[in-house]
Amino acid sequence: MIKLMALGLWMPLATLASGYATVHFLNEASLSGATAEANIGGLDYETVRPVNVPILADGALQGYVVAKLVFTADADALRSLAVPPHPFVVDEAFRRLYADEQLDFKNLERYDLDALVAYLKTAANERIGKEIVHEVLVEEFNYFDKDDVISH
Numbered sequence: 001m002i003k004l005m006a007l008g009l010w011m012p013l014a015t016l017a018s019g020y021a022t023v024h025f026l027n028e029a030s031l032s033g034a035t036a037e038a039n040i041g042g043l044d045y046e047t048v049r050p051v052n053v054p055i056l057a058d059g060a061l062q063g064y065v066v067a068k069l070v071f072t073a074d075a076d077a078l079r080s081l082a083v084p085p086h087p088f089v090v091d092e093a094f095r096r097l098y099a100d101e102q103l104d105f106k107n108l109e110r111y112d113l114d115a116l117v118a119y120l121k122t123a124a125n126e127r128i129g130k131e132i133v134h135e136v137l138v139e140e141f142n143y144f145d146k147d148d149v150i151s152h
Contacts (some may be wrong), residue, residue: 003087008092008114015066024075034104038046041076042074042076043072043073043074043075043134044071044072044073044074044075044078045070045071045072045137046068046070046072046078046085046086046095046110047068047069047070047086047139048069048070048071048086048089048090049086050066050067050068050140051065051066051067051068051069051093051094051097052064052065052066053065053066053067053094053098054098055103055143061146062145062146063143063144063145063146063148063149064122064143064144064149065095065097065103065142065143066140066141066142066143066144067093067097067138067140067141067142068128068138068139068141069089069090069093069120069136069137069138069139070138071085071089071120071121071124071133071134071135071136071137072133072134072135072137072138072139073132073133073134074132074134075077077132080131081128081130081132083128085124085128085133086134088123088127088128089120089124089136092119092120092123092124092127093116093120096119096120096123097116098117098119111141113138113141116138117135117136117137117138120133120136121134121135121136
């Protein structure tokens with residue numbers, strides 16, 4: 001009978017102790033993991049629709065530049081915005097590429113993509129009014145001749 005009573009006391013005490021130890025261990029692990037995640041993560045990669053820019057020279061359409069862009073932004077900041085930053089990035093990319101005098105495909109040279117993405121980041125953040133866009137990445141940057149686009 002004494003063995004049965006001891007077993008009756010031992011089982012609930014062992015269950016309570018193991019439950020307490022488990023909760024304590026999981027709580028410690030989640031607290032240390034939260035600080036690591038705060039240092040590493042929180043950025044979202046957002047893809048914007050392709051930017052199609054007509055290239056005009058000598059009063060005629062020469063072709064199109066198509067740029068696919070991706071930008072990184074803080075996930076919490078994106079959720080807090082009333083208007084998403086995607087249209088601002090697309091608009092700034094179109095304006096920059098359309099007005100850029102260096103973009104001449106008759107005399108093909110390397111285009112300064114670093115200057116383009118730095119400008120897009122700064123200009124989009126200025127128009128949004130906050131430091132939302134952390135980095136702009138170029139996924140694709142292509143030129144299509146007018147004859148190729150019309151024939152297909």
